[in-house]
Amino acid sequence: MVRNKIKNGFTLLEVMIAISILAIALTVLLGNQSQSLRLAEESRFAFTASLLIKEKLADFQISGEELSSTEGDFGDEYPGYFWSVEVETPDFEEYPALEGAEQFIQQIDLKVFTTGEQHTLNIRRLKLVGNI
DSSP states (O other): OOOOOOOOSOOHHHHHHHHHHHHHHHHHHHHHHHHHHHHHHHHHHHHHHHHHHHHHHHHHHHHOOOOOSEEEEOGGGSTTEEEEEEEEOOOOTTOGGGTTGGGGEEEEEEEEEEGGGSSEEEEEEEEEOSOO
16 A cells, blocks of 8 residues: 655755745845935935035125134034034135135135034035125
């Protein structure tokens, strides 16, 4: 008499192959999720920092005060965001046609950054000062 064996379940090899495929798929998915979170964070910073730079430039323009190199933060409204301004005389050595114009122009470098300068956004503006 011959008995037919009925298979109930999977072999160890089939289970190991299935787990390996699942592990590879999860690794790829988690890597993509991590990258998406990083890109979302960078995008959020770029958007917020660009608005804060515009706000700070408007504050400087409205105040009418003489600009000088300084730094600060954006208060409780934007915790972890800071700004710094450097005011210098521009260097026009590469542009002979602008020789002597340095006395009438200020170079303003404004930087918005997060704690530890993990993210930074810089902008440079030239401002006409004095009478030509």
